[in-house]
Amino acid sequence: MMRIDIISAVPELMSSFLSHSIVKRAINNALVEIHFHDLRAFGIGKFNKIDDYPYGGESGMILSCEPLAKCISSLRDQFDYDEIIYLTPDAQVLKQAEVNRLSLKTNLMMICGHYKGIDQRIRDEFVTLEISIGDYVLSGGEIAACVLTDSIIRLIPGALGDEMSALSDSFQDSLLSYPVYTRPKVWRDREVPEVLLSGDHKKIDAWRHEKALEKTKQIRPDLLG
Ligand code: ADE
Numbered sequence: 001m002m003r004i005d006i007i008s009a010v011p012e013l014m015s016s017f018l019s020h021s022i023v024k025r026a027i028n029n030a031l032v033e034i035h036f037h038d039l040r041a042f043g044i045g046k047f048n049k050i051d052d053y054p055y056g057g058e059s060g061m062i063l064s065c066e067p068l069a070k071c072i073s074s075l076r077d078q079f080d081y082d083e084i085i086y087l088t089p090d091a092q093v094l095k096q097a098e099v100n101r102l103s104l105k106t107n108l109m110m111i112c113g114h115y116k117g118i119d120q121r122i123r124d125e126f127v128t129l130e131i132s133i134g135d136y137v138l139s140g141g142e143i144a145a146c147v148l149t150d151s152i153i154r155l156i157p158g159a160l161g162d163e164m165s166a167l168s169d170s171f172q173d174s175l176l177s178y179p180v181y182t183r184p185k186v187w188r189d190r191e192v193p194e195v196l197l198s199g200d201h202k203k204i205d206a207w208r209h210e211k212a213l214e215k216t217k218q219i220r221p222d223l224l225g
Contacts, residue, residue, distance in 0.1 A: 002032045002105065002156060003079065006145050007071050008112040009050055009063065011036035013142040023150060026159040034149065037075070042067040051115060060116030068111070068122045075109060076126075083129045084109045087141035087148065088117060091130035094148065096171035098131070102148075103155035110148065112141030174223050176216045178208040 006014065018027060018034055026032045043050045044066060051061040072084065082105035102108065111118065111127065123130070133144045153159055155166055170177040181192040195207045216223055 001030060002108070002152075004032065004034045004108045004110065004149055004152075005037060005075050005079070006034065006110045006112065006149070007037045007039055007068070007075075008140075008142055008145070009039045009114045010112075010140065010142060011038050013140070014146055017146045017150075022154050022159055026153045026156060029158060031156045031158055032153055037071055039063070039067055039071055042070040042074075054116060058116070062116050063113060063118040063122075065119045065121055068118060069125070072109070072111070072122075072126050079107045081107045081109050081128075084111070084127050085129045085131055085148070086111045086113065086118070086123055086127040087133070087144040088113055088130055089132045089135070089137050090117075091132040093132050093134060094151070096151075096169070099148075099151045100155060103152045108152075110141075110145045112145050114140040114142075171223075173212075174216075174225075175209075175212040176220060176223070178211040178215070 008014065014036060018024065023032075023034075027034065039050050040048050044064070050063060050067045052064050054060065054062050075081075076084075083102065085108060087110060111122075131144070131148060133147045138144060160166055166172070168177070181196060185192050185197070193207070195203055198204065
């Protein structure tokens, strides 16, 4: 069973994410355990302070070393982490190949930054992997942690209804997905491509590959290298 620990100053942001769809089923089927840890519980002083002003000036607050260190250490004392991941826009952008690799791990820790990020010394001391989910800035790492967690969980065998279906996802073969159709056969004069009704699986596979290639060339030629 996989275990994912997520550290955040606003864990409530993520709670509904667990109670739906594939993630919920994976949890119910004991394929994965997800635990949220409220950084505020490790805050300092009467007001449980977890952040402070940046040295050198600039706007925004930085999550301080000590609350994060206490939270991370208390977890690290109990579990042997394969990766301690910090979600941040100033990192390598997440790709499916990395998701595939992480889906084979047992214990993952994710740290969500908030405000202007976390003290660099925490990254230097504890973090083993830094991930951005795209070239844009979110107001915190929580949504990014949900994105990463979801992308990992759906790859755990048994999480998807049909185990094969993850293999035909976009990106699994460096191609975008081919177009898909369901009933009815004709909708507003738009017909389902004839080949999909043919029952000829060789022909269907060839058509799908051709369409995937066509779409990738058009929208994401960078994927074709
Ligand atoms: N935190 C804020 N923006 C982010 C991004 N793009 N990826 C991961 N974590 C983030």
